[in-house]
Amino acid sequence: MTEAVTPGPRADMVRNRRLLLEAATAAFAEHGVDVPIGEIAQRAGLAKGTVFRHFASKEDLLAAITLRMLDQLLDTADRLVTADDADAALEEFMADGVEVLAADRAFCEVIGRPSLQHVEVRDAIDRLCDAAEALTARARESGAVRADVTGTDIVLLLGGIQQTAAPVLGADPQAWRRFLQLALDGLRVVGGRELPHPLPGRLDLDPAGPA
Structure with missing residues (x-):
């Protein structure tokens, strides 16, 4: 035995x-x-x-969970960056990203909290922006999206789409797909007006804002 x-x-x-x-x-x-x-x-x-x-604190727990979610999004980006269709790859990345956020109330609430000051979390956000830029650059080069769209735009749009859909997600958990399509059509506009303000090279989510 x-x-x-x-x-x-x-x-x-x-x-x-x-x-x-x-x-x-x-x-x-x-x-x-x-x-x-x-x-x-x-x-x-x-x-x-x-x-x-x-x-040690609730912020440390939130940071650990945020890292898990960011790693999930990074894995998606890494999988798609060599896809044959750059336009479809960027769309799939955005759809997967918004779907993750739409299913998790906490993630967007965490943005701007002290948990984001954890070195590992800030590093993961930087890596996500770099991964999104790699996907966006391929889509720009293929003519699939407008020439002034950046990876940071894409990362910010993920949260923006989730926040836009948030009031109706309780009644319709898939409502985010409508707003994602609106965003995608805007990214693909040919001959649209030049975007009026550039984004910084790195995403700064310091809750204190500018001094």
């Missing part, structure tokens, strides 16, 4: 962190970032103190 192996402390820590991230992701997606830590611990089936053994 094979003797059962009892998980060690390290395995318990890995399991607890996974349970906490899954519980927090679901809770924040459903109710936004104001969900109490105690409710997250209860969802995970763990003591409240266990949360703070893994994450």
Whole structure:
């Protein structure tokens, strides 16, 4: 008879962190970032103190979840950057991105919070802008989108489309697709007026704003 192996402390820590991230992701997606830590611990089936053994603050927990979502978007961009059809690749990236945001109330609420000051989160946002620029550059070169559109435009539009659709998503979770199509048609305008103001090279989401 094979003797059962009892998980060690390290395995318990890995399991607890996974349970906490899954519980927090679901809770924040459903109710936004104001969900109490105690409710997250209860969802995970763990003591409240266990949360703070893994994450020193709620901001640290939000940062970890934000990183998971940004990594998901980066994986999508990496998959599409070599696609044969540059226009379809950019459209798919935007559709996947807005769909992720539309299903998660917390992500757009996090924008501008101190959690974004985490080095890893800021680095992931920079990498997402670079990945979006690579997709956008291919679409520009193929003539699929207007020549003055940048990757930063695309990243900001993902959140903008989600925010536009937010008031009706409860009644119709797919309503974002209407506003995505409006945005895509605007990106593809040929002979439209030149955009009146340039964007900075890097996305600055400092909640304090300019000094």
